[in-house]
Amino acid sequence: MKRKHKRLTFVAIALTLLGAATALVLSAYEDSIVFFYSPTDLAEKKIADGRRVRLGGLVEEGSVKKAGDAITLFRVTDLTTTVAVSYKGLLPDLFREGQGVVAEGRLKAGVFNAEDVLAKHDETYMPPEVADALKKSGKWQDQEKDKGKTK
Amino acid sequence: MFHRFANPTRFLRFAAVVQPWIAGLTVLLISAGLYFGLFDSPADYQQGATVRIMYVHVPSAWMALFCYTSLAIACGVALIWKHPLADLAAKATAPIGAGFTFLALVTGSLWGKPMWGAWWVWDARLTSMLVLLFLYLGYMALNNAFDDPARGAKSSSILALVGFVNVPIIKFSVNWWNTLHQPASVVKMGGPSIHASMLTPLLLMGVGFTTYYLWVMLIRIRYEVTNNKIRALQRRQAATGESQI
Incomplete structure (x- = not known):
C-alpha cells in the first residue's frame, strides 16, 4: 500500500470512529440537550415542584386571560397534555393563541409559574395576503394540526 | 482537472482571468438580492418587516457551514494527497467562514430579541453555531x-477534520432535539x-454570498502564492549571499 493510501485509510477510520463516539455521547446526553420539556414530558418525568425547567408547546386557543397587575394566565398544550401557566411581566410580540411558546419557571401545585416567556415561531414564511387566502379556503387548519404532531 | 490546477503557476494564470468576472457577478447578485x-418583497404574516433580517442571516449561516465543509475537504486533501494548493485554500477559507459565522450569530441575535424575546439562548442550534465560530478561530x-x-498546517488540518463532526450536528440540531430555533x-x-x-x-443572496466567498478566496490564494515565492527568493538570496563571503 502506498503511503497516501495508508493516510487515506487512517483518516477515514479515525473520522468514522469519531462520528460514532459523538453520536453515542449526544444520545446519552439527550435529556440535557433539549431546550424545553413538552407538557407530556413534564408529567411523565415527574418534575419536582420548585425545580427550574423550561416548558414548551402551543398556547391553547381561548386560554389567555389577563388577571390584572400585568399577570397573564394561559395554558400550554402539546395536543395530548395541557399545563396551566401564570406569568407576570411583558410578553414578546409574537405571543398569541395557537402560537409556539417556551416558558422558563417552576411548577407549583400543578400550575407552572413562569419567570420568563419566549415566543417560538415556525418555519413557514408568507405574505399576509397568502395567509388570509389559506385561512379562507380552509387549508390553514391542516397546517396547525401538522405543527402539533411534530413537537 | 484538479491535478491540472494544483500547479500554482497554472492556477495563478487561471485565477487572474476568472477573478474580475466573479467580482462583477458578486456585486450584481448581492445588489439584486x-x-x-429590503424593498421589493412582502412582509411576513407574523413577523412583519423584521423577517427581512432573514435575507442576510440565512445565507450567512449557509455559508458558515459551506465554508467549513470546504475547509475540511481542503484539509483532508492536504493531509492525504499533499497537494500544494490545498493548504493555501484551507488557510484562505478559514477567516471568510469565521466572518460568515460571526455575521449569522449577530444577525440572529438582532432577530431573536424582537421575535423570541431574547438576544441569546443556549439551545442546540445556537450553541453548536457558537462552537463553529470557536473551531474557525482555533x-x-x-x-x-x-x-x-508546514507543522502549523498539519496540526490545524487535523483540528479542522475533527471539528467537522459539528457540521451535521448544526444542520440537524433543530430536528434531533427541541430547540427555540425553528426547523429548516x-x-x-x-x-x-x-x-x-x-x-x-433569499436564493439570490445565497448565490451572491457563494461567489463572494470564491472571489475573496481567489484574492487570498493569489496573495499566499506570491508571498511564498517572495520568501523562497529571499531565502535563496540569503543563502547565495552567505556563500559568497
Missing part, C-alpha cells in the same frame, strides 16, 4: 502557532415552506 429583499490560531508553517424552511422534506416572493431574494 438586497434590493428585492484553526486560525493553531495554523499560526508554529515557526515552521428551504432545504427540507416536502419542499420549501417559504413563499416564492421571499424565496427569490
Whole structure:
C-alpha cells in the first residue's frame, strides 16, 4: 500500500470512529440537550415542584386571560397534555393563541409559574395576503394540526 | 482537472482571468438580492418587516457551514494527497467562514430579541453555531502557532477534520432535539415552506454570498502564492549571499 493510501485509510477510520463516539455521547446526553420539556414530558418525568425547567408547546386557543397587575394566565398544550401557566411581566410580540411558546419557571401545585416567556415561531414564511387566502379556503387548519404532531 | 490546477503557476494564470468576472457577478447578485429583499418583497404574516433580517442571516449561516465543509475537504486533501494548493485554500477559507459565522450569530441575535424575546439562548442550534465560530478561530490560531508553517498546517488540518463532526450536528440540531430555533424552511422534506416572493431574494443572496466567498478566496490564494515565492527568493538570496563571503 502506498503511503497516501495508508493516510487515506487512517483518516477515514479515525473520522468514522469519531462520528460514532459523538453520536453515542449526544444520545446519552439527550435529556440535557433539549431546550424545553413538552407538557407530556413534564408529567411523565415527574418534575419536582420548585425545580427550574423550561416548558414548551402551543398556547391553547381561548386560554389567555389577563388577571390584572400585568399577570397573564394561559395554558400550554402539546395536543395530548395541557399545563396551566401564570406569568407576570411583558410578553414578546409574537405571543398569541395557537402560537409556539417556551416558558422558563417552576411548577407549583400543578400550575407552572413562569419567570420568563419566549415566543417560538415556525418555519413557514408568507405574505399576509397568502395567509388570509389559506385561512379562507380552509387549508390553514391542516397546517396547525401538522405543527402539533411534530413537537 | 484538479491535478491540472494544483500547479500554482497554472492556477495563478487561471485565477487572474476568472477573478474580475466573479467580482462583477458578486456585486450584481448581492445588489439584486438586497434590493428585492429590503424593498421589493412582502412582509411576513407574523413577523412583519423584521423577517427581512432573514435575507442576510440565512445565507450567512449557509455559508458558515459551506465554508467549513470546504475547509475540511481542503484539509483532508492536504493531509492525504499533499497537494500544494490545498493548504493555501484551507488557510484562505478559514477567516471568510469565521466572518460568515460571526455575521449569522449577530444577525440572529438582532432577530431573536424582537421575535423570541431574547438576544441569546443556549439551545442546540445556537450553541453548536457558537462552537463553529470557536473551531474557525482555533484553526486560525493553531495554523499560526508554529515557526515552521508546514507543522502549523498539519496540526490545524487535523483540528479542522475533527471539528467537522459539528457540521451535521448544526444542520440537524433543530430536528434531533427541541430547540427555540425553528426547523429548516428551504432545504427540507416536502419542499420549501417559504413563499416564492421571499424565496427569490433569499436564493439570490445565497448565490451572491457563494461567489463572494470564491472571489475573496481567489484574492487570498493569489496573495499566499506570491508571498511564498517572495520568501523562497529571499531565502535563496540569503543563502547565495552567505556563500559568497
